Amino acid sequence: MLQILIQGLLLSGLYALIAVGFTLIFSVGRVLNLAYGAYLVIGGYVYFYFAQSLGLPKPLVMAMAVVCGCLVGVLKYRLIVKPLKGNHVAVEISTLILAVVIQAGIVLLFKDSPKILHPIVSGVWRVGGATITFNILTAAVSSWLIFGGLYLFVRKTHTGRAMEAVSMDTKGAVISGIRPDRINLITWGYIWRLGCNCRGIFCELYPAFPGYVGCAVNHCGCGGYRGWYRFDLGYLAGGPYYWIHGNYFNLFDRR
Amino acid sequence: MTNPTKKYLLLWAIFIAVMLLLPEFVSKGTLRTIIFANFLAIFAISWDVLSGRTGYISFGHPFLIGIGAYTSAILSYRFDMPIELSIPLAVLTTTIGGTLFFLPALRLKGSYFALVTLAFMELMYQLVQVIRPDLTGGTRGMSGIETITRGAVNNYYLSFALMVTIAISMWLLMRTRFGSALSAIGMNEESVRGSGLSTTKLKLAAFMTSAFIAGLGGAFYVHYLGSIAPRALFDINFLFTIIVSALIGGAATIIGPMFGALFLTILLEALRPILPGVERYLIYGSIALIVYMFKPQGLVVLVLDTLDKLRSIISSRS
Structure with a gap:
């Protein structure tokens, strides 16, 4: 039971991070990003290919996943979201199509079998009767650090406050001299980074698998607190964390 | 009867005639592909009645199709009920059950409605695996379900008859004031409400119509395939194909989803x-x-625009 509780609590931080990425774009751009699952999958495959297949250093690969995520996010905004600006339905549908395209692209490159990812940090820590892997601990600490960093970014930086302003009232933000287009671009780049980061630190917990494109759409979109289709007491215990962060600690939506 | 109506009826007649003669000219393999296109067209029309017209994007359509398919499959396979009875019961269950589930969702708008409907698809996927797997077949689903008819040609005629009946019924329905009101909701819901119409009732009616078609299509589809599996039905690719068929062909039209389904298949x-x-x-x-x-x-609009341009070029030259 202790094992389940500890694991649930640790993993919930990671799920919170995933959920925040989803709600961030929804708050700022008012867009339901159905390709969000693709961010996680791309992050996982970048890690798999460069760290495991090519043997590059893990910190470098994590940085590459972030850069790759940012690039894809910016391209997606420029090529798909911006031309369809003002038509939320069209943007949502196009993100759904993009999710399927990315999934198929990954299957073409890596085949559809799950890829086992090695842990970033190996080792085990025993607390009472419970066993905690350093990898899960690192994932939890990293996610809380990223989460804290994101909070500070939004609260303390000009860009973060501009994002908040756009999420509250776009027209009002324009009057105050903020360019919503630029803010949206930054947000799209940022959430891809978050998504890729999440998948990167998700290593070992779940294999890289193209099918997660769809899973994550359901998982994040529904604000559910299950773990990738798995349902056990651990996730129930960690669930409130995830749910609270995904829905109430939504950084901008004050309604 | 007005001239445009006559023109459209003539086009429908030509389309039906061509499709009826098709088995004489194409192989059985091609016919099987077109059978899938016919079923996809039914699902796309069903999606379009609700989402294409009103602008309420439903990501949970496989949920409705699944209710129809599973109900008919369980009744005929597990309880030996004749198909003539299991299909109407499946359609009834989809219309009532789907409406009961979606009723709270109709209070939501935009992305929130889309999210809730997406959750229903996921819910259905989980339920059919966990709740009474002895009935649903669990993750493996069911196979050996009774089929209505055998052979590619017979199944082609059956699926085409079903598709064309639904398409013409919807075409006629959308030409009524009800259809106009649904399109008006898609343009500006507040204005429709301001004009004294109950948008909730209209959306409910649109949803029930959509669920009815989805249930009918799902029930016939499972008796065509002879098998059913949760992963095949409640899959993002299946949902994607339905929505894209309607949108690529042309949303808020009848010919659009049909054309889109055929093109994509x-x-x-x-x-x-x-x-x-x-x-x-x-x-x-x-x-x-x-x-x-x-x-x-x-x-469809792209083709019509191109034809118009060609016509204007020809007329300017002459």
Whole structure:
């Protein structure tokens, strides 16, 4: 039971991070990003290919996943979201199509079998009767650090406050001299980074698998607190964390 | 009868005549592909009645199709009920059950409605595996379900008859004041409410119509396939194909989803020799994305615009 509780609590931080990425774009751009699952999958495959297949250093690969995520996010905004600006339905549908395209692209490159990812940090820590892997601990600490960093970014930086302003009232933000287009671009780049980061630190917990494109759409979109289709007491215990962060600690939506 | 109505009826007659003669000219393999296109057209029309018209995007349509398919499959396979009875019961269950589930969702708007409907698809996927797997067949589903008829030609005529009946019924329904009101909701819901109409009742009626068609299509589909599995029904690719068929063809039209379904099914089959697996969706999805980005009104409008341009060029020359 202790094992389940500890694991649930640790993993919930990671799920919170995933959920925040989803709600961030929804708050700022008012867009339901159905390709969000693709961010996680791309992050996982970048890690798999460069760290495991090519043997590059893990910190470098994590940085590459972030850069790759940012690039894809910016391209997606420029090529798909911006031309369809003002038509939320069209943007949502196009993100759904993009999710399927990315999934198929990954299957073409890596085949559809799950890829086992090695842990970033190996080792085990025993607390009472419970066993905690350093990898899960690192994932939890990293996610809380990223989460804290994101909070500070939004609260303390000009860009973060501009994002908040756009999420509250776009027209009002324009009057105050903020360019919503630029803010949206930054947000799209940022959430891809978050998504890729999440998948990167998700290593070992779940294999890289193209099918997660769809899973994550359901998982994040529904604000559910299950773990990738798995349902056990651990996730129930960690669930409130995830749910609270995904829905109430939504950084901008004050309604 | 007005001239445009006569023109449309004539076009319908030509279309039906061509489709009825099709088995004489194409192979059985092609017919099987067109059978899938017919079923996809039914699902796309069903989606379009609700989402294409009113602008309420439903990501949970496989949920409705699944209720119809599973109900009919369970009744006929597990309880030996004749298909003539299991299909109407499945349609009734889909209409009532689907409406009860979706009723709270109708209070939501935009992305929130889309999210809730997406949750229903996921819910259904989980439920059929966990609740009474002895009935639903669990993760493996069911096989050996009774089929209505055998052979590609018979199944083609059956699916075509079903599709064309639904299409003409919806075409007639959408020409009534009800259809106009649904389109008006898609343009400006507040204005419709301001004009004294109950938008909730209208949306409910649209949803029930959509659920009815989805249930009917799902029930016939399962008795065509003879098997059912949760992963095949409640899958993002299946949902994607339904929505894209309606949008690529032309949303808020009847011919659009039919055309879109035929175009996408043929495209998917044409890609099979080059890319046999899920990889096909890379090209398929890219084409869909490009068409949708550059012509959101759909291929039907693109074809009509091109014809208009050709006509104006010819007339200016003459």
